[in-house]
Amino acid sequence: MADIETIAAISTAPGSGGVAIIRLSGSVAIRIVESIFKGRRPLSEVESHKIYCGKIIDPNQKDKSTERAAPAFLDEVLVAVYKAPNSYTKEDVVEINCHGGNFLTHRLLELVLKNGARLARKGEFTERAFLNGRLDLSQAEAVADIINAKTEASLSSATLQLEGALSNRVKQIRKELVAICSLIELELDFAEEDVEFAERGQLRKQLSKTIREVEEFLTTYNRGRILREGVKVVIIGRPNVGKSSLLNALLKKERAIVTEIAGTTRDTLEEQIDIKGVFFRLVDTAGVHETSDKIEKIGVEKTYDEIKEAQIALFVFDGSEEFHKKDETLMDLVLPVLEKNQGCKVVAVINKSDLNRKIDIKKIRKKLGKINIVELSAKEQSGFEYFEKVLLKEAFDQKGPNESGGFISNIRQKNALEMALECLKKALVSTKQKLSGEFIVLDMREAMNHLGEIIGEVTSEDILDNIFSQFCIGK
Numbered sequence: 001m002a003d004i005e006t007i008a009a010i011s012t013a014p015g016s017g018g019v020a021i022i023r024l025s026g027s028v029a030i031r032i033v034e035s036i037f038k039g040r041r042p043l044s045e046v047e048s049h050k051i052y053c054g055k056i057i058d059p060n061q062k063d064k065s066t067e068r069a070a071p072a073f074l075d076e077v078l079v080a081v082y083k084a085p086n087s088y089t090k091e092d093v094v095e096i097n098c099h100g101g102n103f104l105t106h107r108l109l110e111l112v113l114k115n116g117a118r119l120a121r122k123g124e125f126t127e128r129a130f131l132n133g134r135l136d137l138s139q140a141e142a143v144a145d146i147i148n149a150k151t152e153a154s155l156s157s158a159t160l161q162l163e164g165a166l167s168n169r170v171k172q173i174r175k176e177l178v179a180i181c182s183l184i185e186l187e188l189d190f191a192e193e194d195v196e197f198a199e200r201g202q203l204r205k206q207l208s209k210t211i212r213e214v215e216e217f218l219t220t221y222n223r224g225r226i227l228r229e230g231v232k233v234v235i236i237g238r239p240n241v242g243k244s245s246l247l248n249a250l251l252k253k254e255r256a257i258v259t260e261i262a263g264t265t266r267d268t269l270e271e272q273i274d275i276k277g278v279f280f281r282l283v284d285t286a287g288v289h290e291t292s293d294k295i296e297k298i299g300v301e302k303t304y305d306e307i308k309e310a311q312i313a314l315f316v317f318d319g320s321e322e323f324h325k326k327d328e329t330l331m332d333l334v335l336p337v338l339e340k341n342q343g344c345k346v347v348a349v350i351n352k353s354d355l356n357r358k359i360d361i362k363k364i365r366k367k368l369g370k371i372n373i374v375e376l377s378a379k380e381q382s383g384f385e386y387f388e389k390v391l392l393k394e395a396f397d398q399k400g401p402n403e404s405g406g407f408i409s410n411i412r413q414k415n416a417l418e419m420a421l422e423c424l425k426k427a428l429v430s431t432k433q434k435l436s437g438e439f440i441v442l443d444m445r446e447a448m449n450h451l452g453e454i455i456g457e458v459t460s461e462d463i464l465d466n467i468f469s470q471f472c473i474g475k
């Protein structure tokens, strides 16, 4: 193995716990731990992928009064050795399982650093796994997503990505492009003989098909992002329609203050829930109305800010009252804000269904168009089963959260895919203009490079720094 700098970090979360793990990776990982470990056999002689019990000794500790060497026993530990290339990083890896004290783990870390390791940067173990070819870039990102997963659905999408679902989809598209490219290149090789291996009509057809696939792939971004970051749902309505009651009912706890006084909620309030494995971020807001009250005004402004970032806007109405002038004013105020947030879905909630219905739904439809309308009672918690179904459906554009197949889950992947699409469209235009094969190939190669960025076959140091700095230290 070439000489690879050995890195070390505490891999477990900070604080006290049952056990903590200090992880080392690199050429001298085994030697470093061997120099401070007293077990039945020296670590350099033990078998890989087994755990050994022993003591960690600081060999250079000095007796304070005599200044003589007095090796100190620090902890009884279990040490696991993973020899290259069969380890997480494909380098020699050693993990010290010690007692989970904050002071102790830092003391042990210091000790391995003193003996030749360097402190690992954030995500550096995973970065090495990527650089050494154990994971591709989208799989490395999946590792971070697994760590940050908050629900069943986000976890399963991240594990799918770790297994290579996204990479496979990218590779499939690249394969198609390579096939088209090689046909054109063949033609270029025989340019003087004036043969056309790639019949232009056929070429255009294939290219258009791949473009459609890339476009379809791009639409998966929304799903990916939702699974990672959750669905932001903003609850809006005029004062007193039951917005806070709706939030509480969804949360199944009395989180927001509810009173019969209009204007109870003055600030926005965010809470998280899990609906069928999908993570939703619910935002209760101050009732939107025209007001001169300074605090209320700020509250209403904040509501607008939340609407700009929401994936779903819930318009709440009081079904036990006539369609109110204030409902109309609210929609007039909110709809222009919503227009700036393309892609935000709108759902109308007719609340207070435990009382006689007086509201005219036609008037809501007239204002909001063809949207889902749900009737429920926040007070009696009825109608929520259907309501949750609607929320899930709106979040995923009809498709369920568990649809398999690779999807893009972050903005980096999305940008690369968009650039690839642009190049492919350029190539298609060139075929239509009957330009030389050279031009077409140029754009297609660039498209392939952008696809390569997604899985990390083409990358820059900046991109890598950016990705791995989002990891925690020790991963």
Ligand SMILES: Nc1nc2c(ncn2[C@@H]2O[C@H](COP(=O)(O)OP(=O)(O)OP(=O)(O)O)[C@@H](O)[C@H]2O)c(=O)[nH]1
Pocket: 237, 238, 239, 240, 241, 242, 243, 244, 245, 246, 257, 258, 259, 260, 261, 262, 263, 264, 265, 266, 285, 286, 287, 351, 352, 353, 354, 355, 376, 377, 378, 379, 380
């Ligand atoms: N009968 C009935 N009353 C409800 C229902 N939901 C809410 N209410 C009542 O309506 C009043 C207003 O409820 P809130 O949840 O505070 O309404 P809000 O929209 O958050 O009001 P603001 O924060 O003032 O804008 C309270 O007296 C609730 O008890 C319901 O489903 N049925």
Ligand SMILES: [Mg+2]
Pocket: 243, 244, 245, 256, 257, 264, 265, 284, 285
């Ligand atoms: Mg409220």
